[in-house]
Amino acid sequence: MSRQIIVASAQMGPIAKTEPRQSCVARMVDMLREAHGRGARLVVFPELALTSFFPRWMIEDKDELEAWYEEDLPSPATQPLFEAAAELAVGFYLGYAERVSEEGRIRHFNTSVLVGPDGKIIGKYRKVHLPGHDAPQPGRTFQHLEKRYFEPGNLGFPVFDGFGGRVGMMICNDRRWPEAYRVMGLQGVDLIALGYNTPVDHTGHTDIDSLTQFHNHLSMQAGAYQNASWVVGTAKCGREEGSMMVGQSVIIAPSGEIVAMASTLEDEVITAKADLDLGTRYRETIFDFARHREPDSYGLIVERKGAGDPI
Ligand code: CDT
Numbered sequence: 001m002s003r004q005i006i007v008a009s010a011q012m013g014p015i016a017k018t019e020p021r022q023s024c025v026a027r028m029v030d031m032l033r034e035a036h037g038r039g040a041r042l043v044v045f046p047e048l049a050l051t052s053f054f055p056r057w058m059i060e061d062k063d064e065l066e067a068w069y070e071e072d073l074p075s076p077a078t079q080p081l082f083e084a085a086a087e088l089a090v091g092f093y094l095g096y097a098e099r100v101s102e103e104g105r106i107r108h109f110n111t112s113v114l115v116g117p118d119g120k121i122i123g124k125y126r127k128v129h130l131p132g133h134d135a136p137q138p139g140r141t142f143q144h145l146e147k148r149y150f151e152p153g154n155l156g157f158p159v160f161d162g163f164g165g166r167v168g169m170m171i172c173n174d175r176r177w178p179e180a181y182r183v184m185g186l187q188g189v190d191l192i193a194l195g196y197n198t199p200v201d202h203t204g205h206t207d208i209d210s211l212t213q214f215h216n217h218l219s220m221q222a223g224a225y226q227n228a229s230w231v232v233g234t235a236k237c238g239r240e241e242g243s244m245m246v247g248q249s250v251i252i253a254p255s256g257e258i259v260a261m262a263s264t265l266e267d268e269v270i271t272a273k274a275d276l277d278l279g280t281r282y283r284e285t286i287f288d289f290a291r292h293r294e295p296d297s298y299g300l301i302v303e304r305k306g307a308g309d310p311i
Pocket of ligand 1 (some may be wrong): 047064101131132144171172173174176196197202203
């Protein structure tokens with residue numbers, strides 16, 4: 001049976017601080033419809049796609065801060081997206097800030113969900129690699145306070161059955177860490193959906209700002225190739241509340257080649273036909289993990305949390 005599907009990356013331009021969630025969702029529904037018109041079955045939206053990228057601000061007022069998070073999805077504001085997905089039979093990945101009551105306390109995560117073509121949630125992922133700081137850094141025009149506003153994800157890197165294959169999720173900074181891809185590669189991932197918000201000047205070293213876009217693609221292309229997986233990376237981009245963020249959302253084949261790339265810094269849909277069997281030629285040869293990986297010889301064995309297997 002053919003495992004070819006058309007996948008879409010639905011890049012978003014800036015979201016203003018005052019833009020209501022309903023407006024962001026309307027933008028996403030428009031793009032979902034456009035992607036459907038091009039035959040897409042899966043649409044990948046960005047990280048924290050329902051609001052402006054609020055970790056750039058130090059927010060001291062508790063109520064003001066809590067207003068950036070969502071509880072259960074679909075919420076009244078996001079319902080139209082879930083309904084459009086079911087109507088069109090198009091699934092999606094959506095990043096959002098999650099507030100949840102867990103282990104007897106309120107917790108906050110930078111989260112994504114994978115939604116099936118029936119509009120129902122297939123799986124959830126919580127961002128593991130939180131960049132930035134837990135306290136404001138003096139002298140910075142924009143803060144990056146993910147460590148203050150979120151806890152590291154506690155769901156590992158799960159891979160879900162869906163869209164004719166095995167689908168995993170990452171969120172932004174995760175894409176720079178090879179182990180994130182490898183944990184999913186070891187589970188036979190076919191396609192990794194990920195959204196990002198990446199300020200051009202995120203390192204604080206202006207002399208390497210010009211490499212931001214290169215490193216964005218370098219990480220995802222390497223992760224795709226070394227784990228024989230498709231990667232769909234979707235930006236929220238452009239000048240958002242004064243902070244310039246990179247675009248160039250991409251669809252990357254298991255060869256590591258970019259097969260589609262956004263050309264604007266605005267809302268833009270790109271699509272590609274993804275043959276989920278394309279990874280097989282790598283998985284059965286150069287990246288046949290069972291035959292060629294030698295974890296016992298690595299010198300350092302890291303135990304996977306919650307499972308006994310060495311990675
Ligand atoms: N959102 C996110 O994770 N952005 C980071 C850059 C910020 S580092 C202070 C990224 O890796 O793209």
